[in-house]
Amino acid sequence: MAAPDRAELRAQLVRTMIAGEVATPRQNNLLHFRRMAARNPYYLFGLDLKRSWTERDVLEVMVERCGVNPDPMHLYGDDTIDPELTLDALEAMGDRIGRAARRAEPVVLATGHPATLTPVYQAVSVALRASGCKVLTPAAGWSYEIERYHGTEPRRIVYAPEGVAMVEDGDGRTQHTHDPFPMEAMLAELAAESADWPDLAIADHGWAGAAGEAGIDTVGFADCNDPALFAGAAEGKIDVVVPLDDGISSHHYAPMTAFLLDRAGLG
Structure with a gap:
C-alpha cells in the first residue's frame, strides 16, 4: 500500500473511528482512570509510577496526550481521541523506528491485542529485519497462571510469524492481556543469558509498561x-x-502502518 499523506490518513482515522469520535464508552474510560489512580496493578501495566496520581490528574494527562473530552462532568456516552495527537505520535514513533533501522538495533515487538494489532507489528518487524535489525524472541513457551472467576487459567508466550510476542491460553488461542509478566520474563531470560539486550521495544499494554520500566526505549x-x-x-x-x-x-x-513505515524511511 502506498503511504497516505497526513491529511489523507487523518481522514481515514476519523472515518474508521480509530481516532476522532471513538466507540469507547466514557464511563469505561473514567472507571479505568479511577482504577489506575488507585494503583490497581491490572491498570498500571507493570509501571511503577512515582507521582501521586489523582483521578483529576489522570483525566488531565489523557486530555493532553490522548485528546479525551476535557469536561469532568461528561460521565456517559462516547469519548474522543484527537487525531492530530495520533498523527504527531505516529511521526515520533516512525522517527524512533527509523533510527533503530539505521543503527541496526536489537528490538522486541509484542502485543496484548493479537486479534487486531498483530499485522501492524509484523509489518514493522519485516522492515526492521530487512534493515539489519535483530528481532529478539526470548522466553518462548514461558508460562504463568492468571486468576479467573472459576479458578486459574494458563497463559504462555508464543511468537507470531515475524517474531511478534503474544500470549495464548491452554487451548492454543491467543488472548488479550494487560499483564507485564511475559515481558518481564523475556527480559529476565535475556539478562540471564547475557544475550542481546533490546535497544527498542515496540509494544502495547503490559508488554510496553514492563519494557519502559526496565529502562528500554519504548514506543x-x-x-x-x-x-x-x-x-x-x-x-x-x-x-x-x-x-x-x-x-x-x-x-x-x-x-496507518504504511504511514509509519514511510516516516521511518522503511516504506
Whole structure:
C-alpha cells in the first residue's frame, strides 16, 4: 500500500473511528482512570509510577496526550481521541523506528491485542529485519497462571510469524492481556543469558509498561481507556504513545502502518 499523506490518513482515522469520535464508552474510560489512580496493578501495566496520581490528574494527562473530552462532568456516552495527537505520535514513533533501522538495533515487538494489532507489528518487524535489525524472541513457551472467576487459567508466550510476542491460553488461542509478566520474563531470560539486550521495544499494554520500566526505549499504542502508558510517558518512562482505538478490524490499520513505515524511511 502506498503511504497516505497526513491529511489523507487523518481522514481515514476519523472515518474508521480509530481516532476522532471513538466507540469507547466514557464511563469505561473514567472507571479505568479511577482504577489506575488507585494503583490497581491490572491498570498500571507493570509501571511503577512515582507521582501521586489523582483521578483529576489522570483525566488531565489523557486530555493532553490522548485528546479525551476535557469536561469532568461528561460521565456517559462516547469519548474522543484527537487525531492530530495520533498523527504527531505516529511521526515520533516512525522517527524512533527509523533510527533503530539505521543503527541496526536489537528490538522486541509484542502485543496484548493479537486479534487486531498483530499485522501492524509484523509489518514493522519485516522492515526492521530487512534493515539489519535483530528481532529478539526470548522466553518462548514461558508460562504463568492468571486468576479467573472459576479458578486459574494458563497463559504462555508464543511468537507470531515475524517474531511478534503474544500470549495464548491452554487451548492454543491467543488472548488479550494487560499483564507485564511475559515481558518481564523475556527480559529476565535475556539478562540471564547475557544475550542481546533490546535497544527498542515496540509494544502495547503490559508488554510496553514492563519494557519502559526496565529502562528500554519504548514506543507503543494505547487506547483512551488505557491511561497507564500515557502517565508513563508523562513520567519519562515511555518514549512515545500513539493514542488510538486498539479494537478496530485489523485491515483498517493498514494505511496507518504504511504511514509509519514511510516516516521511518522503511516504506
